[in-house]
Amino acid sequence: MAAGRGIAAASRSAIAGARPRIAAAMHVSYDCDMRPIFRGFLAVLWGALACASCGRNAPTAPAAAAAAASIADTGKPRIISTVPAATLNLVLIGAADELVGVSKYDLLYLPDAQKDLPVVGDYETMNYEQLVKLKPTTLVIQFSDVRVPPRLRELAAAQHFDLVSMHFDHVSDIWDSVRALGKISGKEKDADNAIVKAQLSLKDVTDQYKDAPHPKVAYLISPKLMLLSGDKTFVHEMIVAAGGEDVGAKVGDSFVEIGMETLVKLQPEVLLLGAVEEMGEVQNDPRIARWSDLPIPAAKNHRIYLVTDGNSQMASVNIGKNVRELARMIHAGDAGGKGGGGDKP
Numbered sequence: 457m458a459a460g461r462g463i464a465a466a467s468r469s470a471i472a473g474a475r476p477r478i479a480a481a482m483h484v485s486y487d488c489d490m491r492p493i494f495r496g497f498l499a500v501l502w503g504a505l506a507c508a509s510c511g512r513n514a515p516t517a518p519a520a521a522a523a524a525a526s527i528a529d530t531g532k533p534r535i536i537s538t539v540p541a542a543t544l545n546l547v548l549i550g551a552a553d554e555l556v557g558v559s560k561y562d563l564l565y566l567p568d569a570q571k572d573l574p575v576v577g578d579y580e581t582m583n584y585e586q587l588v589k590l591k592p593t594t595l596v597i598q599f600s601d602v603r604v605p606p607r608l609r610e611l612a613a614a615q616h617f618d619l620v621s622m623h624f625d626h627v628s629d630i631w632d633s634v635r636a637l638g639k640i641s642g643k644e645k646d647a648d649n650a651i652v653k654a655q656l657s658l659k660d661v662t663d664q665y666k667d668a669p670h671p672k673v674a675y676l677i678s679p680k681l682m683l684l685s686g687d688k689t690f691v692h693e694m695i696v697a698a699g700g701e702d703v704g705a706k707v708g709d710s711f712v713e714i715g716m717e718t719l720v721k722l723q724p725e726v727l728l729l730g731a732v733e734e735m736g737e738v739q740n741d742p743r744i745a746r747w748s749d750l751p752i753p754a755a756k757n758h759r760i761y762l763v764t765d766g767n768s769q770m771a772s773v774n775i776g777k778n779v780r781e782l783a784r785m786i787h788a789g790d791a792g793g794k795g796g797g798g799d800k801p
Contacts, residue, residue: 535595549650
């Protein structure tokens with residue numbers, strides 16, 4: 457196998473223009489009271505921003521194919537993933553057994569049998585000693601080619617493992633990335649089947665709501681940080697697929713830190729509040745109550761909802777399920793049903 461066969465990007469990153477605001481939010485995100493799964497999501501965002509500032513990346517195929525070739529050389533793939541969305545997708549295509557190491561943000565996505573996998577690092581730091589000990593065939597990262605640390609590139613060449621870079625900025629990136637993950641894990645058929653199933657599921661939801669009213673939706677990925685999903689993200693595309701009009705797209709690209717005044721100006725008819733891995737909504741829920749007095753249609757019509765599914769903000773082949781859940785909330789009031797603020801959709 458050729459040493460260090462190069463970097464593959466599953467897609468080019470389109471997140472740009474909001475780096476200072478995201479950087480500030482990232483600093484806050486590491487407070488001890490933040491949920492681990494949300495810290496992992498913000499880690500993905502920061503990695504995407506790091507890729508965005510470097511322009512386009514190389515196609516996926518070369519490094520993924522090289523990694524696939526290394527399986528033939530070694531007999532079995534040994535994958536280290538430092539990208540939570542990639543780890544989740546590996547699990548979903550049945551490749552959890554091929555993982556030998558993960559980042560500190562990935563443990564929540566692992567089956568019980570893999571919960572004790574060694575932690576190698578994350579998008580920002582890497583335990584090189586641990587990395588060498590695990591003897592990977594592939595290291596999954598989230599860097600553009602020009603931002604790969606020189607030491608990591610040299611180590612890949614010296615230790616004969618491949619670097620495969622993942623990006624999950626758009627729905628289409630899920631398909632490209634999962635195909636690449638299928639190649640490096642020896643699960644190409646499983647990956648293809650998962651993609652087809654996900655695409656059909658997504659189409660079913662999109663078709664169901666394409667002729668329905670399109671309520672104005674604002675999705676605060678983090679209410680605490682006032683982090684709003686904007687344009688050119690897979691979350692934006694999920695809202696549109698669910699039959700909503702994403703008013704966050706008017707604010708800017710990527711995930712944007714906003715003030716309450718901006719939220720009021722957007723006048724959302726549905727307000728989604730990220731509450732991943734938290735308990736479900738209860739009557740007179742204080743997490744909703746603080747938003748209920750805002751002069752926005754969502755508050756007036758009780759259409760404020762908590763999004764508590766831990767996987768709902770991750771780009772994966774579960775996207776059809778995630779979009780259907782979003783649609784259930786977005787359209788809860790369309791047929792006369794009541795919304796948030798104590799009444800569940």
